Amino acid sequence: MNIKVGASSDVGRVRDANQDAYLVDAPLYVIADGMGGHAAGDVAAVTAVKVISDEAGRVSAQEPDSLAALLKDANAAIWERAQSERAFQGMGTTCTLVYASDTAGYIAHVGDSRAYRLRGGGLEQLTEDHTLVGRMVKEGRIDAGEARTHPQRNVITRALGIDSSVEVDLREIDLEEGDRLMLCSDGLSSMLDESAIEKGLAEAPDPQAAADRLVDLANDAGGEDNITVVVLDVAGGDGPAPAGAVVPARSDQEPRVDTQPDAKPGTQSISAVSDDGRSERRQRAIIRRRRLVVSLVVLVVLLGGGYAAARWALDNSFYIGASDSGAISIYRGIPEEIGGLTLAEVERETSLALEDLPESRREDVIQGMKVESLADADTTVSNLQDIARAYRRETAPTKGNP
Incomplete structure (x- = not known):
């Protein structure tokens, strides 16, 4: 069988840096979507x-089980580095791995990146989202359409690196000639519904065209997050297996060596995010989409999770909000109240008040404007000050009017 x-x-179109990474190293294919601020x-x-x-x-x-062990070892490496280097405290990542050989197929998975299989014109999601809304869909409380627009859709309940141990989903899959598998970060699945993903996969003539097309469609839909797609076509015969490529997300990190003698176009393009492109997107990005791990109370009450994940969520979550008196501040924590408990505290006060802003902007602040980091909070406050002056x-x- 040839892959x-x-x-x-x-x-x-919104983020100023790419925090996704992927690996192509037959029979292993991996996608990871990092979180934890610009550096981490x-x-x-x-x-x-x-x-x-x-x-x-x-x-x-x-x-x-050796596949699950890979993700557990990756979890340990991220956790240990986060504990030893202050700049990386709170970092984590999703990770979805497909093992595809002549005799078997397996998926090891943590987080909300996804694996899909297109077979006979029908699309099937092969992984379960480790998110709050994913659990709500599983329990029948909301449907998939509602999950895509739910205000808590970015609340992740499981990821690599946020605790010293992690539970890994492992499942066996059957592979047939003609199958098309896809791994993607949530920058794709949050922008396109399954019918659009199915169409993009089915209509492309080859896996590279499918990957490029899906990324374009996600950008056309808004491109609110980094978008990474790996597409695998299961074909007959014994063609050459692709060599390995570890591809980092950012062009300003230490470069990785692509071990493929003839690199694929996708491998070339992933590491080519120019400084000019990042600057342009930074200017456009006033409020960036924030990925959160669920709070302690949600974990304990809804999911039975641990303290470390909850502490990570609260210590590494920020938003701009308003007090009862209308004073606008930067808060550490999350704006939502869980069970009547407030899970935030003032990190920094500003000179702004709700009355300084047009009514169209006040509701955003009242609801809580989530941001990626303190630096992003300062940028957002600066933008609000510009709006207030205008x-x-x-x-x-x-003159001349009373």
Whole structure:
């Protein structure tokens, strides 16, 4: 059996850096979506795929648990680095791995990146989202359409690196000639519904065209997050297996060596995010999408999770909000109240008040404007100050008017 591969990744239209990484090293195919701020998210993702690449020789179809062990080793490496280096505290990453050989197929999975299989014109999601809304869908409380727009859709309940141990989902899959498998970060699945993903996969003539097309569609839909897609075509015969490529998310990190003698277009493009492109997107990004791990109370009450994940969530979550008096501040924590408990505290006060802003902006602040980091919070406050100044000019009385 021969596996043909295509891969593509893009920073998207909102983010100023790409924190995704992927690995192509037959029979292993991996995608990781980092989180934890500008410096840490991509470090976590690249660490995960690097550990998996280094230990790939240990795995076999006869010992499926060896695949879960890869993710657990990656978890340990990320956790240990986060504990030893202050700059990386709180970092984590999703990780979805497909093992595809002549005799077997397996998936090892943590987080909300996804694996799909297109067979006979029908698309099937092969992984379960480790998110709050994923659990709600599983329990029948909301449907998949509602999950895509739910205000808590970014609340992750399981990831590599946020605790000293991690539970890994492991499942066996059957592979047939003509199957098309896809791994993707949530920058794709959050932008496109399954019918659009199915169409993009089915209509492309080859895996590279499919990967490129899906990334383009996600960007056309808004590109609110980094988008990474790896597509595998299961074909007959004994064609050459693709060589390994560990591909980091950011072009300003230490470059990785692509071990493929003839690199795929997707491998070339993933590491080519120019400084000019990042600057342009930074100017456009006022409020960036924030990935959260669920709070302590949600974990304990709903999911039975641990303290470390909850502490990570609260210590590494920020938003701009308003007090009862209307004073606007930067808060550490989350704006939602769980069970009547407030899970935030003032990190930094600002000179702004709700009355300084036009009404169209006040509701955003009242609801809580989630941001990626304290630096992003400062940027958002600066933008709000610009809006406030413009609002004062617009509402100030002109000469000759009372």
